[in-house]
Amino acid sequence: MDGVVNHEGLTQASAARALASACGQVGLPCEHVDLLRLGENAIYAIPSEGVVVRVARADTDDIEQKVAKELAVSRWLASHDFPAVRPHDELPQPVQAEGRLVTFWEYVPLSQAEPALVDLAGLLRDLHGLPRPDIALPVLDPFPLMRRRLAHAQGIAQQDMEFLTEACDRSEAAFRSIMAEDAGGLIHGDAHRGNLLARDGQVLLIDYEAVAIGPRAWDLIPTAIAVDRFGLSPTDYTTFCRTYDGDVTDWHGYEPLRTVRELGMTTWLMQNAHSGPAAAEFALRMDSLRKEDRERRWHAL
Structure with a gap:
């Protein structure tokens, strides 16, 4: 199944399956989600839980290394008080789901003041x-x-x-x-x-x-x-x-x-x-x- 999903590509349908599987594994409700972006990754917001879910294209070794780097960089930036979004480390991560790697991040609501x-x-x-x-x-x-x-x-x-x-x-x-x-x-x-x-x-x-x-x-x-x-x-x-x-x-x-x-x-x-x-x-x-x-x-x- 995983191999089929990987070759399918990251589509709205395949990303949604990975999202549901990952959220189920960590006990995170995902009935009401918003798709924020579909590109190199699929990015979902679950505002009610204060969580953003990031679905990578696959769970291959190279992407696993990239995901681990993202988490490490975010934590390192936090240690230097740099203004960056934080991983939602209350949840286990990364999670393997449907042949993809999924991570969880803090949710930042949209602001009326758009960054310049x-x-x-x-x-x-x-x-x-x-x-x-x-x-x-x-x-x-x-x-x-x-x-x-x-x-x-x-x-x-x-x-x-x-x-x-x-x-x-x-x-x-x-x-x-x-x-x-x-x-x-x-x-x-x-x-x-x-x-x-x-x-x-x-x-x-x-x-x-x-x-x-x-x-x-x-x-x-x-x-x-x-x-x-x-x-x-x-x-x-x-x-x-x-x-x-x-x-x-x-x-x-x-x-x-x-x-x-x-x-x-x-x-x-x-x-x-x-x-x-x-x-x-x-x-x-x-x-x-x-x-x-x-x-x-x-x-x-």
Whole structure:
């Protein structure tokens, strides 16, 4: 059964089965849940219990290591009083359910005060200023994940698969060269406003799946990309740079790392690009990548 579920992919149906199984194992009621996000993981809220449930794509060794890292990073950040979401350690975790790993986190209700870009800049500045953690962290390497997405992709045209595979191959050499000259330090790995939550006047940085050791520029590039791709105003970007105290677009490694970032964003979307808005957006991104159109507007989904 588990093997079948793993190959099925992370869909609303398969994630819901894992959610129900995991909650049943720990005695957590899950009759009234809200699906917050379906992407690399499925994220559910159970407001009545004050719990967020995170369902990973599988329970393979690599994902098991990643889940253990998320929990360890959250606890380490708490020990440094960094504003981050905490694991719900009153429950046993992680839990294996339907061929997937499930973890439990504190629930932060939606706030009327939406976190701003300057909040992200300040959090990244403070995160990058922390000492190197005394826990085992991987060195930044986005290529295995992108290639795994390509290997398990379903319903994607062969020419798109071939283009993305070749694009990953072309960009990897430049990435390795940058890593050789700048191993960097602690990075969040997936820094954007979607990974911020507001609580009682404080903004929290969430989602530690991609935390690693790497060039700090990796955390700044998504905001820089947003000017061209998602319509972020240059004025807002200037404020972001002033708050962080640096502009990543002035760095010689910006263009090659931007390419890797955009490939990651596209292969992430590919996982759900079977129909509807996700399929249309995937086609748009593929066209802009093929044409090397760096200013083509993308849409956040």
